[in-house]
Amino acid sequence: MRGETLFAKIWKRHQVADLPGDRAALLIDRMTLHELSGGYALRDMRAAGEMPSLQPDQAFAVADHAISTAPDRGPHDSISPAGSQMIASLEESCAALRYRYVRPQEKAHGIVHVAAPEQGFVLPGITLVCGDSHTCTLGAFGALAFAVGSSEVTTVLRHSALIVERPKTLRIDLTGHLSAQVSAKDVALRLLALHGVKLALGYVIEFSGPLVGSLSMEGRMTLCNMAAEMGTRYALIAPDETTFAALRRSVPARPEQIEAAISHWRTLKSDHDAVFERELALDVSNLVPQVTWGTTPMHSVGIPDSVPDPSEAGDAAAQAAAKQALNYMRLEPGQPISSVPIDAAFIGSCTNARISDLRAAAAILKGRKISPGIRAMCTPGSMAVRAEAEAEGLDRIFIDAGFEWRKSGCSNCGGREGPIWRDLRVISSTNRNFENRQGPGTRTHLASPATVAASAVTGRITDPRALLGDL
Ligand SMILES: CC(C)[C@H](C(=O)O)[C@@H](O)C(=O)O
Numbered sequence: 388m389r390g391e392t393l394f395a396k397i398w399k400r401h402q403v404a405d406l407p408g409d410r411a412a413l414l415i416d417r418m419t420l421h422e423l424s425g426g427y428a429l430r431d432m433r434a435a436g437e438m439p440s441l442q443p444d445q446a447f448a449v450a451d452h453a454i455s456t457a458p459d460r461g462p463h464d465s466i467s468p469a470g471s472q473m474i475a476s477l478e479e480s481c482a483a484l485r486y487r488y489v490r491p492q493e494k495a496h497g498i499v500h501v502a503a504p505e506q507g508f509v510l511p512g513i514t515l516v517c518g519d520s521h522t523c524t525l526g527a528f529g530a531l532a533f534a535v536g537s538s539e540v541t542t543v544l545r546h547s548a549l550i551v552e553r554p555k556t557l558r559i560d561l562t563g564h565l566s567a568q569v570s571a572k573d574v575a576l577r578l579l580a581l582h583g584v585k586l587a588l589g590y591v592i593e594f595s596g597p598l599v600g601s602l603s604m605e606g607r608m609t610l611c612n613m614a615a616e617m618g619t620r621y622a623l624i625a626p627d628e629t630t631f632a633a634l635r636r637s638v639p640a641r642p643e644q645i646e647a648a649i650s651h652w653r654t655l656k657s658d659h660d661a662v663f664e665r666e667l668a669l670d671v672s673n674l675v676p677q678v679t680w681g682t683t684p685m686h687s688v689g690i691p692d693s694v695p696d697p698s699e700a701g702d703a704a705a706q707a708a709a710k711q712a713l714n715y716m717r718l719e720p721g722q723p724i725s726s727v728p729i730d731a732a733f734i735g736s737c738t739n740a741r742i743s744d745l746r747a748a749a750a751i752l753k754g755r756k757i758s759p760g761i762r763a764m765c766t767p768g769s770m771a772v773r774a775e776a777e778a779e780g781l782d783r784i785f786i787d788a789g790f791e792w793r794k795s796g797c798s799n800c801g802g803r804e805g806p807i808w809r810d811l812r813v814i815s816s817t818n819r820n821f822e823n824r825q826g827p828g829t830r831t832h833l834a835s836p837a838t839v840a841a842s843a844v845t846g847r848i849t850d851p852r853a854l855l856g857d858l
Pocket residue numbers: 423424452518519520521801
């Protein structure tokens with residue numbers, strides 16, 4: 388018998404019925420909820436007198452999208468009254484159903500995709516859904532964690548099961564060593580530049596290879612997070628010793644239970660003779676820091692490079708899109724990307740606001756000041772990340788450099804914390820850069836935390852290696 392992929396192993400264990408059209412009914416083990424996806428589903432079910440089948444130990448809820456990240460925020464503070472209502476509604480439903488709801492004042496609070504794994508809620512081999520497109524972040528733990536729509540949230544709450552179309556399998560084999568100041572974010576942006584935003588449409592990605600093995604859990608989460616930008620809701624990385632070390636720290640269970648689980652989790656990897664429906668490879672040895680110039684994450688270049696000419700962008704549709712992007716971004720073809728001045732800098736989001744991201748940015752900011760006139764914000768991905776950063780003195784480095792040091796939440800990743808960047812150019816550690824994503828007229832350049840910090844210091848898009856003497 389031919390070997391199996393990691394995906395096939397997880398799928399098989401959860402399949403309760405095989406359905407025509409390459410679909411299956413899958414058991415769903417766990418759900419994460421936030422105020423914009425799960426809150427109203429719970430409210431409506433309760434109003435109709437329905438009792439969810441999803442049990443308290445299967446749910447993890449947190450208000451992250453609409454919550455204010457102001458340093459003095461209260462438990463329901465949002466910039467809009469509607470946001471406050473959604474937060475209060477989620478909290479109330481969770482209390483009624485005895486679902487875990489993490490309050491904004493708690494150390495466990497954070498962006499759902501940061502906080503849930505930090506609290507040991509994500510385990511290898513489980514199925515997990517959330518009504519949010521970046522649920523694939525959690526695939527870094529070897530969990531089949533995927534985004535669902537709002538009606539599917541209700542289905543899972545009702546039945547702890549879901550009918551899903553089986554994705555095809557795509558292995559992305561990553562080799563080589565990353566140079567100093569080059570990170571998982573740059574790898575993701577490079578994959579997108581090479582293969583486009585439909586790279587994984589219809590596929591589950593398994594990221595594998597020596598580079599993946601050498602990445603921290605944080606780096607793996609960044610990579611899996613950006614799978615959403617590659618056109619899929621499924622990403623996986625086989626659990627290994629790095630994963631088990633993280634789970635030993637975070638999972639609330641007795642050590643002997645964890646060790647027993649680990650011996651099963653060790654089997655969760657693709658067999659050496661498993662066949663993938665598609666395979667890709669990338670050697671990252673010569674990779675340089677990347678930044679986007681346009682309005683999709685695939686519009687990215689190395690910082691030593693220039694803004695490309697739209698007439699060289701593939702077919703007519705790609706050319707028109709590139710032209711429109713340059714128009715929105717107010718950039719000229721051939722302009723060196725490192726000549727582009729910025730107005731604001733943002734370190735935050737489920738892509739890049741974990742502790743190693745903050746450390747990478749602080750290494751650049753230490754002893755430096757941001758360029759006058761730049762508004763720079765850091766919103767740690769969770770209150771635990773924030774506390775850890777403070778224990779290391781990173782908050783002082785950010786504040787002394789001129790950054791605002793805020794509380795955890797999605798903040799202006801999705802422009803929900805007010806139009807503070809109206810018509811401004813922002814360098815951002817987030818994952819989406821479509822028109823108006825971070826506010827009306829806001830022009831977003833996606834980059835790694837190191838690049839964001841370096842650019843904040845010089846006031847223009849800057850290769851972080853230039854500041855740390857790695858160039
Ligand atoms: C609000 C939520 C449904 C949305 C998503 O799923 O992507 C958000 O997280 C985002 O990034 O815009």
